[in-house]
Structures are given as structure tokens and as C-alpha cells.
Amino acid sequence: MKVTPDTVAAERQWVLDRTPVVVDVVNETRAHLGELFETEVDAITETQFRREVDVVFADGDVAVNVAGYVGLLRELDVARDYPGFVVDEVLGRELAATIAGGQPLALLAQATFHVADVRTHGDDDEAAGVDDLDAALAAGFQTRLPGWSWKEGRSPFSVGDGPTASSETDGSAPGRNR
Template sequence: MHVTPAVVAQEYEWVRDRADVVVPLVNETRDHLGDTFGVDVAHIDGSAYRDTMAAVFADGDRAVNVAALIRLLRTLDVEGDYPGFVVDELLGRELAGMLAGDQPLRLLAEATFHVADVRTHGDESEAAGADDLDAALAAGVQTRLPGWPWQEGPSPFALEGE
């Protein structure tokens, strides 16, 4: 694979156009996690998703790596699928973390990837990595965006500087 600025732009456009698939998965994942933890989590819309992708791809160093992972997952296929299970999980988890940002959001997105992944299934005509790609996009975006009660105020652990 040869990644150029044109490739990054192509993957950006592809992922932006994926809002109709990813946004419902983000909201389903937020509902599931909210029920699990007993909190209400705000839903997102297509505009918030596209704005998030714009912010991710505006950071060139992040964008080139995100675009490469997207392209890998879009094309990754393994005969019989199961033998490739580890690599598409690895790539999906890494993509979710990159989309979310720095720690602790990165780790939360990596964990959330597995929640979204078990709820996402591609069809037989798609590459094995396609459902992992959707799960990674959903996990990274849902983690990066506000909507969780714990994100609504300053951390009680922040110390005041002198």
C-alpha cells in the first residue's frame, strides 16, 4: 500500500460518507453501554460524526495513520474469515483508539471496540475487516464525543496550579 495525501483524502471522503451506517451503530453502542452502567448517554447525529472525522483528518500525522488503517480494514479478507480474526481485531482496536485521541479516551475506545464489534456483522460479500472497520469507527467516535455524564464537568481529580 502506498499512502499519499490523495489516498488520505479518498479515505476521508469514504469515511464521511459512512455516516448512515456508523451513526446508528454509535447510538446503539451508547444505549447498550448506558443501560449497562445505569446512565443516559446522549445520541449523536450525522453532523457530529462528520465534524469528528474532519477534526481527526485535520491532524495530518493522525490522518495518515487513520487512513492507512481504514484502507487496510476495507480490503482485509482472509479465506474462511476465522484465521484472520486476530489481525482484523488488532487493526480495529487500534483504529478506535486513534480516533478517540489520547489517554484515557484511547483505552476506553479500544475496550468499546469489542462491545461494538460483537454487535456488528458484515455480510458474506464484504471483506472480513469491513465489520471491524464499522465497529472501530463507532467506538472511536462515540468515545471522542461528549454525551457521557462523567464528561460534563471538570474532573474531581484535577489539581489547581499555583
Template structure:
């Protein structure tokens, strides 16, 4: 695979165009996790998602890595799917973590990827890696987007 600025732009456009799939996934996982952890988590909109896609792809070093993983996952298909389980999980987890950012959001993105992936399945006509890509996008972007109260407050553990 060869990545050029044009290819990164193409992958960015694909990621942005998936808003109709990714945003409902983000909101489902936020509802589920909010219920499990007894907290309210704000839903996100397609406009918020697209703005955050723009932010990720505006950082060239981040963009090229995200674009590469998205491109690989979009193209990944293994006969019978199951033998490819490890590679699409590995790439999906890393994509979610890369999008989510620094710790602790990075680890939360990885964990959330597995949560989303178990509950999200792609269409029969899509390559096996596409649903993992979508799960990774939902997990990574949901960590970046506002709505989690604990992220939007000063930490009680900060030392002055």
C-alpha cells in the same frame, strides 16, 4: 500500500460516507452502555459524526495513520475469515484507540471496539475487515463525541 494526500482524502471520504452505518452503531452502543452503567448518554447525529471526521482528518499526522488502518481493514479478507481474526481485531482495536485520543479515552475506545465488534457483522459481499473497520469507527468516534456526562464535567480528582 502507498499513502498520498489524495489517498488520505479518499479514505476520509469513505469514512464520512459511512455515517448511515456508523451513527446508528454509535447510538446503539451508547444506549447499551448507558443502561449498563445507569446513566443517560446523548445520541449523536450524522452531522456531528461528519464534523468529527473532518476534525480527525484535519490533523495530518493523525489522518495518515487513521487512513492507513482504514485502508488495510477495508481491503482485508481471509479465506474462511476465522484465520484472520487476530489481525482484524488488532487493527480494529488500534484504529478505535487512535481515533478516540489520549487516555483514558484511548483505552475506552479499545474496549468499546470489542463490544461493538461482537454485535456488528458486515454483509456477505464485503471483505471480512470492513465490519471491524465499522466497529472501530463507531467505538473511536463515540469516545470523541459529546454526550458522556463524566467527560463534560470537571474531574473531582484534579489537584490544584
């Protein structure tokens, strides 16, 4: 696989074209996690998702890695699928973490990937990695986007006058939620 700026642009467009599928997986995952943790989690819109895709791909260092993971997962297919279970899980988990940003959100996205992955199934005519790709995109973007009450406002562990979580997620600057 050779990744060029054109490759990155093409993978970004593929992710944008996948918006309806990924947004459905995000919202289903958020509803499921909300039930598990007995909390309400806001659904996301296609507009929010598309805007956040633009933020992720605007950071060239992140974009090249996201594009590489997306391209690999889109094409990944293993005869009888199960022998490829580890590689698609690793790629999906790392894609979710890369999209989410630095710690602790990266770890949260990796855990969320597994929740989304067991609930996401691709079409028979798609490569085996595509359902992992949908789950990874959903996990990474759902982690970045607002809607979780624990991410709103100032953390009880904050010391000093740094930014609050809500000011980091107001859409004013790339790299928010890190």
C-alpha cells in the same frame, strides 16, 4: 499499501460516505453501554459525526494513520474469516484508539471496540474487515464525542486551573478530548 495525501483524502471521503452506518453503530453501542452502566448517554447525529471526522482528518499526523487503518480494514479478507480474527481485531482496536486520542480515551475506545464489534456484522459481499472497521469507527468517534455525563464538567481529580472537560469538547479547537 502506499499512503499519499490523495489516499488520505479518499479514505476520509469513504468514512464520510459511511456516516449513516457508523452513526447507527455509535448510537446502538451507546444505548447498550448506557443500559450496562445504568446511565443515560446522548445519541449522536450525522452532523456531529461528520464534523468530528473533519477534526480527526485535519490533524495530518493522525489522519495518515487513520487512513492507513481504514484502508487495510476495508480490504482485509481472510479465507473462512476465523484465521484472520486476530489481525482484524488488532487493526480495529488500534484504529479506535487513534481516533479517540491519547490516554485514557484511547484505552476506553479499545474496550468499546470489542463491545461494538460483537454487535456489528457486515454483509456477505463485504470483506471480513469491514464490520471491524464499522465497529472501530464507532468506538473511536463515540469516545471523542460528548454525551457521557462523566465527561461533562471538571473532574474531581483535577488540580489547578486547567481546562474543564466541557471546555475541551465545545468544538472550538482540533484535538479536543485529549
